[in-house]
Every structure is written in structure tokens, then in C-alpha cells.
Amino acid sequence: MELFTSTFVLLVTVAIANIVAQWVPQISKTYLALLAGVIVGLVPALDQLVLSFENEIFMILILAPLLFFEGQVTPILKVSRGFSSILGTAFVLAIGSAVVATVGIHWTLATSFPLALVMVAISTPTDATAFESVVTGRKFSARLGNQLKMESLFNDATGLVLLQAGLLWWQTRQLSLGQNVGRLLFSAVGGAIVGMVLAFGLMLFRQALVRSEANVISSQTLIYLLTPVIIYLVAEKLAVSGIIAVVVAGLVHNSEANGSRFTASRQMYFGTELMNFVVEILNGGVFVILGISLERIVREQHQQMVVSLNWFWLGLAIYGFLLVSRFIYAYFFVAGKQVKDSWLFAFGGVHGTVTLAMTFSITGLIPTTQFQQVILVETVVIIASMLVPTLVFKWLLPRDGDVLSKPVLLAQIREQMTAVGIARVEKLQLNSEIKVTVIYDLQDQNKTNPLPLFLRRWRGITNHHEAVSILQSRDQRWAMMQAFASERAFLAEQARQHVVDVSLLHDIYTEVLMAEALVVDPYSRLV
Structure with a gap:
């Protein structure tokens, strides 16, 4: 009953935020959903109806389907053509910027290396939906926007492996580079293989079904909706990246959709509309949850917040080091040494709910004092990464009339x-x-x-x-x-x-x- 009530409040909040967004098109729908979540958190009668953030539920029921659908609307040809760029941004840039930020905050703010890596790893993944919110109403380069989207689809796995390395370093006081690099390769490549194999198997089953007399649209739709959940759970059970698995599965389904659009037109149309509906609801829900969570973090940690501002400077420092690293990488490898485009790419690395989910995933794995500090630091990173580009892009980018x-x-x-x-x-x-x-x-x-x-x-x-x-x-x-x-x-x-x-x-x-x-x-x- 509590889960039903919580879901009901979240869905109603998303609906209201989307309606309000139609009245004020100048403001991104994402920001309005975020604000709606904060308001729910501020109203005690509503706040107590919403359950506490559950990392596993969020990853399985919200993030996995979102990434699957994002992959499905991305042509696999585009991925194959930009494969080297994806490897560069999702892995080389992610690891390089994590190293720079970890060393930087260790030297400047006297933070232990293991804790520094934990905080930086959580801040590594970028969020395509959050990025869309900061460029609303502005003309942004389609080429850079596509690269940022590809980066956000694949760099979550890098962040998760870096986080595991940081936690292991914390527990053993030893950092095994060879072991962690091997784990990253196994997790990413294994996730891609599992996602491809399972998606291909499910695709063949559904295509055989749709070409038979036993085809039922309702059954096909249920299989389709459950696909990302099944693939994510199987991949995680096999100790590979469930995130990479669902993204690759989405890419496989993109090719399927383009190759069988008219086999069952009614079913295809219904599936497309359903996908658009689910994506819009999940995107709104993600930022409503983020708003509620941020309000609760501030409310529960307000005493620690006023005792010391170290968490604030840590958050700004991590964001700053990551930003500079992104600019340098973009200047040499993405933007052709164009300063403006390099800054656009750098500021386009917006952080959102994946960062929040990874933060709560380490509950109980580090001491309470450090965990509370990590929560506050990541809150600063999320807010800074959304607020700063929103203001800067108003200056750097022309209005999209x-x-x-x-x-x-x-x-x-x-x-x-x-x-x-x-x-x-x-x-x-x-x-x-x-x-x-x-x-x-x-x-x-x-x-x-x-x-x-x-x-x-x-x-x-x-x-x-x-x-x-x-x-x-x-x-x-x-x-x-x-x-x-x-x-x-x-x-x-x-x-x-x-x-x-x-x-x-x-x-x-x-x-x-x-x-x-x-x-x-x-x-x-x-x-």
C-alpha cells in the first residue's frame, strides 16, 4: 500500500509539472519537475507519503527502461561510425578526468585518496535528460549534442567501476590498477555481449511470434516493456554492467524497428506511442524524485551544513576539476581546438539522477560521517552542473526562436x-x-x-x-x-x-x- 501511495503521489506530481510546463515554455520542463519535487518534500503531509529513495528500485524500474529507450531511438549506424569518439568520451575522458579531480582535491583540500576517488567516481556519469534541460530555448550544435548524448549512454559503467575501485581502496588501503582496468573491460565488454545476445534472442522470439497466428499485441507489448528489466537483472547477476547491457539492447531493437515497421503496423504504432509516453513519464519522475531527495538531504543534513563549509568547497572543486578536464579533452579531441565549442562540450557534462543513485548505493559501505559528507558534496555537484550551464548558455548560445x-x-x-x-x-x-x-x-x-x-x-x-x-x-x-x-x-x-x-x-x-x-x-x- 505504501508503494502504491508513493507511486501515485509521484505520478500526480509529474502530471501537474507537465501541465505547468505548457504555460511557461521558456522554462525547461525538467526544472519544473525538479521544483515540483522540492515542493512535495517541503509539504510534510505529502513528503511522508513518498518512500525513501531505493537505489535498486530506481536502477531497475526507472533508469534501465530509460536507457533502453534512449538506445532504441539511436541508430546503431551512428554508434558504429562514432565508436572511437564514444570510447574516448565514455572511457578515456571519464577515467582521465576522474584521475585529475581525485589528485586535485587530495592536494587542494587534503582529502584522502580513497574518499576523493569515491566522490569523484560518483560525479563521473553525465545525464542526457539533464543536459536537455539546460539548453532549452537555445541553439546548440547538433554534432556536440550527439556526442554528449553518446557519452551519457555509456559512461555510467565507467563511473560504477571507478566507484568500486574507490570503495575497495578504502577498505584495503591498496589500489590495484591492473585489477580495476580488467574489471572495467570485463564489465563493459561483458555487458555489451549480454545485452546483444539477450536482445537478439528476444527479438527473434517476438519476430517469430508476430509472423504467426498466435501473435497477440498485449503479450508482445508486455514482453517489450519487460525487456530492459530482464536484461538488466540478468547482466547484473552475471557481474557485468547492466547499464551497458540495456543500452546495447536498445540499439539492437532500433534496427529491429526499422526492419519490421509494417509487419504489424497497429502493433508498431502502439509500441512507439507507448514508448514515448513511458519516456516522458519516467523523465519527469526522475527529476521529481531528484527534487524530493535534494530537499530531504538539505533538511536532514542542515546541522552539518552550517558547522563547516568543507562539503561546499569539495563539491565546487570536483565540478571545477571535471569541467577543466572536459574542456582540455574537447579542445584537442572533440572541438578541433575551437575554444567556444570546447567550453560548450565541457559545460554540457551535466550530472543528475545517476549521480544521486550511485550516492545512495554506498549506504553502509563507508562510515556515517563520510557518507553524510559525500551526500552533501554530490548535491553541490548536481546543482552546480545544472545551474552553471543554464546561466552560461544564455550568454554563449543564441536563442532558438x-x-x-x-x-x-x-x-x-x-x-x-x-x-x-x-x-x-x-x-x-x-x-x-x-x-x-x-x-x-x-x-x-x-x-x-x-x-x-x-x-x-x-x-x-x-x-x-x-x-x-x-x-x-x-x-x-x-x-x-x-x-x-x-x-x-x-x-x-x-x-x-x-x-x-x-x-x-x-x-x-x-x-x-x-x-x-x-x-x-x-x-x-x-x-
Whole structure:
């Protein structure tokens, strides 16, 4: 019951944050989710309904599916072409910057080497979703953005192995470089192999099923949703990287999706929509959880926070050393010795919930005093890595006018398109009641029907049986199809003349196709 209540509060919070985000498009949805989480943490009645952060649950039910879906929308060809770059950023850069930061805070802030490595290792993984939040409304290089995304997909495993090395160093007071390098290679390569083999096996099973008479969309969807969980658990059981495994599994599924889009079109479309829905909810949930956790950390550790500011300087120092390391690496290996692009890459290394999850994963493995210090340090790293780029990018990057103008353009095109559809219906020889019904439905595409008119329509359908028969009539369907055909022709002409960006037209064109599918779909229970 507690788990259900906690999940319910988190989901409602995500829903509210997403609604508010539509009212203030200038502010990233991620920041609003983070703020919503902080508010939940500040309200005692709500805070007590949410369970404490559980690292294993978070990794299995949230992070693994997110990374799997991120991998699935990434073409494997893009990964193969940029393989050397991925190796460089996810492993060489991660290890190199960790060494620099560990030595740096040991020398400057007199922190023991093992503890320094533990804190730096936790700060190593970057977060693609958090990165998206700091560039909202700004034009960012697509090439650099892609490299940052690839880095964040694969550097989690490096951070985890570095963390294990730091904990082992703490416990034994010895650092075995050869053993740790071997462990990193085994974990990463083993994770990739396990992910590829399991994903390929599941893919063959589902493809055989979809080509048989036994195919059931609900069963296929359940297998699909459980895939990242199964692969992550098996990989971790085999002592290899579950994170790398689910990412590679996602890449395998990307090729599957592109190779069998029309084998079962209804199933493919449903799966795509479901994936988009789950990703949006999980992304919002991640930052709601982060907001709640940060508020709880500050509340529970406030006494230690005011006794000494060492945790604050440690957090800033770690972020600073990592930032400088990223800049130097980017200057020579990523940005072609371009200073601005090097800084963009450096600031693009944003930290988020993976860092938080790794922090809580060491509970009980180091003394309480040091653990409390690590929590505060990582809190500083997370906040600094999100706040600093947000401010700097406002200065370094031009505003992306398309983000703010897109809703206005979409509304204008929809209004013109709807007028074309209505004009087509007006010319048809139809029963007056059917014509009114069809025009009302077409106006709904443009959201021009006010709420009172909807209520009158609802009462009419509810109270009059003949209204239902009109909705189900053959003439009504035929008229709607005529209108939709005219609307699609209008959009095609707009695309041919390059009136607006083609992606905007594709967005509306897809909506028209979906609306038409609702009218003609024999399996729809709503018409």
C-alpha cells in the first residue's frame, strides 16, 4: 500500500509539472519537475507519503527502461561510425578526468585518496535528460549534442567501476590498477555481449511470434516493456554492467524497428506511442524524485551544513576539476581546438539522477560521517552542473526562436487546414444534422469549440438515440474522410511550396492521419 501511495503521489506530481510546463515554455520542463519535487518534500503531509529513495528500485524500474529507450531511438549506424569518439568520451575522458579531480582535491583540500576517488567516481556519469534541460530555448550544435548524448549512454559503467575501485581502496588501503582496468573491460565488454545476445534472442522470439497466428499485441507489448528489466537483472547477476547491457539492447531493437515497421503496423504504432509516453513519464519522475531527495538531504543534513563549509568547497572543486578536464579533452579531441565549442562540450557534462543513485548505493559501505559528507558534496555537484550551464548558455548560445514560435505557427496552419476541410464539407450534399456534426468535429482539430458548446453536444449525444446513429452513419464517415483528404492535400501543397518547416507540417499531417484512423478503424469502440 505504501508503494502504491508513493507511486501515485509521484505520478500526480509529474502530471501537474507537465501541465505547468505548457504555460511557461521558456522554462525547461525538467526544472519544473525538479521544483515540483522540492515542493512535495517541503509539504510534510505529502513528503511522508513518498518512500525513501531505493537505489535498486530506481536502477531497475526507472533508469534501465530509460536507457533502453534512449538506445532504441539511436541508430546503431551512428554508434558504429562514432565508436572511437564514444570510447574516448565514455572511457578515456571519464577515467582521465576522474584521475585529475581525485589528485586535485587530495592536494587542494587534503582529502584522502580513497574518499576523493569515491566522490569523484560518483560525479563521473553525465545525464542526457539533464543536459536537455539546460539548453532549452537555445541553439546548440547538433554534432556536440550527439556526442554528449553518446557519452551519457555509456559512461555510467565507467563511473560504477571507478566507484568500486574507490570503495575497495578504502577498505584495503591498496589500489590495484591492473585489477580495476580488467574489471572495467570485463564489465563493459561483458555487458555489451549480454545485452546483444539477450536482445537478439528476444527479438527473434517476438519476430517469430508476430509472423504467426498466435501473435497477440498485449503479450508482445508486455514482453517489450519487460525487456530492459530482464536484461538488466540478468547482466547484473552475471557481474557485468547492466547499464551497458540495456543500452546495447536498445540499439539492437532500433534496427529491429526499422526492419519490421509494417509487419504489424497497429502493433508498431502502439509500441512507439507507448514508448514515448513511458519516456516522458519516467523523465519527469526522475527529476521529481531528484527534487524530493535534494530537499530531504538539505533538511536532514542542515546541522552539518552550517558547522563547516568543507562539503561546499569539495563539491565546487570536483565540478571545477571535471569541467577543466572536459574542456582540455574537447579542445584537442572533440572541438578541433575551437575554444567556444570546447567550453560548450565541457559545460554540457551535466550530472543528475545517476549521480544521486550511485550516492545512495554506498549506504553502509563507508562510515556515517563520510557518507553524510559525500551526500552533501554530490548535491553541490548536481546543482552546480545544472545551474552553471543554464546561466552560461544564455550568454554563449543564441536563442532558438523556433521553440517559442512553433506553437504559433502550428495554430495558424491548423486554422487554415481546418477551414479547407470545412469548405469541402459545405459543398457536399448531406443531411443538415450530419453536416453540423462533421463541422463540429473538424473545428475540434483547431480547438475552437468552446466548453459550453461541448456540453451541449455531450447532452445531445447522451439524451438522444438518433444522435448516436448519426455519429455511426455511413454518410458521416464518408464526409469526414472527404474533409481529411482535402486537409492532407492542403498540407502537402504547403510542404511543396516550402511555406513553413516541413517538420511542422509532418506533425499536423500525422494528427490528421490519426483522426482519420479513429473514424475508419473497425476496432475503435468510440465510434
